[in-house]
Amino acid sequence: MSGLLERIAGKLRSYREPGYYTKLDHKWTMVIDLDKCNGCEACVVACYAENNLPVVGREECEKSRAFSWLRIERYVEGEYPDVKVKFIPVMCQHCMKAPCETGCPVYATYHNQDGLNVQVYNRCVGTFTCATYCTYDVRRFNWFTYKWPKPLEAQLNPDVSVREMGVMEKCTFCIQRIRSAKDTAKDESRPVKDGDIKPACSQSCPTGAIYFGDIQDPESVVAKLAKSPRRYRLLEELNADPSVIYLKRVMGDGTSSHE
């Protein structure tokens, strides 16, 4: 009897835990080395291809409705000819304390056991709260029903659903790849290895600036890179605890980019 009560009390106590999970299965983390990024946007193209993102055309882009889940922000410093251009790829930061998650009234966005900030497309009713609360402006909205011109609909990724009009979406860290990697690992009765999973952006980056892995695994590449002195996170002062770690670019004159 007392054992049962203790179990119930333990359960109740666990509901008061911030973040709820006592231990995450994984904590997927992306490390982006800005020293290696040359702003080629191969990652953006890969993301379009992998995640069935529609190409909206020039007019819509001018209205700031471009669909890229991942964007390369360009900041130009100085006057010609003494110009410095800085790039920073920004995608969903998968915040551990994400403001968007508390905003959604219908649980369309939430945090899962892998430390991912997940968007469930077909639960979304489109209240825009998540996108408004997002401090990184990474959420994208399906303003229209987008159609793919005739032969292109055949290249859609079957592992990713094509989103309906009126639905919010965002970078998922290529969750379909994570899922299939975990599936394979399960079939082979082994844990997921470091390097099993490569999101489309990471896979396509010609300079290898984007690393992906489980930061809970101390042997993983990202865990090691995360200890780098060049490490910083975007808008860290807002206390959203993002899962994307940037490594500062060290300029020729010794100054560093951003911050």
Added chain:
Amino acid sequence: MKKLILYAVVGGIAFVIGYFVNDQFFSDRAPVQPINFSHKIHAGDNQIPCQYCHIYAERSRVSGVPNVKRCMGCHQIIKTDSPEIQKVASYWDKKEPIPWVKVYNLPDHVYFPHKRHVRAGVDCKNCHGDVASMARIEKVSSLQMGWCLSCHTKREVKNGHDCWTCHK
């Protein structure tokens, strides 16, 4: 006032009856197939295991509809005089797939791997019912979200209530 209530009650009852009539007789739970294939004969009387025909169930996300070759593998010899088998043979001669009507249809936003369920030891009957007694295949499960969840709860599936376990 009383009349209004009466109308409302009669309307309500008519709606409920109509719903059940529609559900029982006019729904596509047991669609007519191009070939009058009987699971009762194959899986029931002849005890052919499910995965003899649905070969991908353990290996893939989909269980797979058997190709015409697999049908003809047996039916080149067995019961070749039956008119239904001759229909199968005609598809085989024309080199065309049989246009089976899909009964268990999941929406595009659902990720359902047969593999995981078969390997976890879920019996086919759990979802597809007692196929061995069905002359024409009939949908027995609602395939609604709550239906999936109640099974995940019962079997205490790890992360079984995580949205992205099943959604995509």
Added chain:
Amino acid sequence: MDKAVLGLFTYADELLDAAKKLEGSGYDITIFSPIPLGHEIEHKLGPRKNHIKYFTFIGSVAGLFFGLLLTLGTAAMYVIPRGGRPIWSITPTLLMSYETTILIGVMFTLMSFLFFSKLPSFSKKIYDPRINVDYFGLLIDGNLRGRYDEVERILRDHGANEIKRVEETEYNS
């Protein structure tokens, strides 16, 4: 069936005097008025109970618990962590409960009002449509057989404009 006596008055104080007199003599009386006379009636005939407050209280408390149950219970039924917050967060829970406290409090008040005032009732009742314009009515009901004259005399003495013996009048439903 007995008939009732309905006296119509122009002045409220006369009506109240008549009411006091008749009530003192042991008749069942009902006062009709086009405007609320609560204060005057209580002054004349003594205070009345207010049972609604208990229902309002019960409703509010029930609403509070309903809110707590809804927010905490549903959060526990399907655990979905979001925003690094606990599944059971105090602040939003209290806010939700605040709203349900008011909602269910209002609902209970409404129900108890309908219960006590016996509304809605669409059956035929003794009534005179002039009451809703500028007449005050005094209805003496119940065991009146043989005492009509006495009642009517009292009403007339107090200044009733019109006295009717009624079973059921022009009330339309």
Added chain:
Amino acid sequence: MAPHHMSDNQTGDVISYKEVNDDVVRTMTETGKWYYIALAGAFSGFLAFWILPWAYQIYKGQGVSGLNTPDFWGIYLTNFVFWIGISHSGTLLSAILFITKTPWRRSIYRSAEAMTFFSVATAAVFIFVHMGRPWNFYWTMPYPNQRQLWLNFQSPLMFDVFAISTYATSSMIFLYFGSIPDLAAVRDRVTGWRKQVYSALALGWRGTDSEWHWLFKAYTFFAVFIIPLAVSVHSIVSWDFALSKVPGLAKTIFAPYFVVGAIYSGSAGIVTLMIIFRKAMKIEKYITLNHFDKLGMLLLVMSLLWSYINVIEVFTGWYANTSAENETLVYRMFTTPYAYMFWLMIVTNTLLPLLFIFKKCRTSILACLVVSLGINVGMWLERYLILTTSLPRKFLPYMWHDYIPSWVEISMTLGSFCFFAMLFLLFVKLWPSVSIYEVKEDIGIPMRKGGGHH
């Protein structure tokens, strides 16, 4: 009938009880040509400016509006907050004045409460207008479902759903139960289909002392509940914005700011509406200059309060002195076109109402109309500025993008006014829009000996 004694009488002339009934029933049964023209105008405006563009938006997608990636809310939520704000005076004021037994409440409260209910309805429609998939709106309602999935009660939007549905329900109950005796009075006067309708609506009210007794006990509790509820509703609306991390939105001052702003704009709405209403319905003897005098004082108080909080709101940003806050302030106050709107708002909401210091202005219908309309324009601009100058200037400058509303949004804004006008026009014909029994109370209880215990 002899004239009764006149305590606290707010009405202009000596009116008999019968006259009140006659006048109110007249407003409902005698319909002039202009009424039909106005109703037809409002209805066609509602169809043309709201329903058609909305249907177009639902068919084509949210993209036909001017919304874009940083500013996802734009005019739709501006209108939502504006209409919720308008709703904040009727019922709230009515309840406060009821509890404090203020006599000038009696002839205006019914239509003010109706205004509350209709503007909440208008605001509620804007929730659906701004949703990406409005056909799934029922997912935001708590009910047991086969998905076993409930709602995120931590979400400010969920607070909204609860607060607004509670508010709409309570105001409707407040409005309806306050008018049952009047519905009965109307029932006794009319014939034909109206008789049927009002017999049902009046619930068989006879005016017995026990009915009055319980009605007033219940009504008092409704009034008591309505006051904190109204305050909570608009502070909850403010938390839709204030619970974010966006500079210019995430301000702790927002709750009182919004509540004060709501009462302010709502009172101005009442003034505007009453001016039109009394003129159109020829009931000047019930809604007198005395009412405008009192409402003018209220507007002056709210104007000063609003100005104070507005100053504080700028100050908190200025003292914080972070780049993001500064950017928002500069964008709002010194960048065209927002600078024009901002300073126009200051003129209409802070300077113009100062005219109400003079009794001459408070009792001049023209001055009241000008000032109250000015306040409503200013308050709409306030909500517009809050949303359109904060969201496009979030933290990452790369995503800065100005918001320009499209014709769909502007049309729906106009349409919402038509919708509100339509509802109100229907109301004045279908409902006793001046409280009969409370005006009678105002006239006084007829006593032969005089000197009741009033």
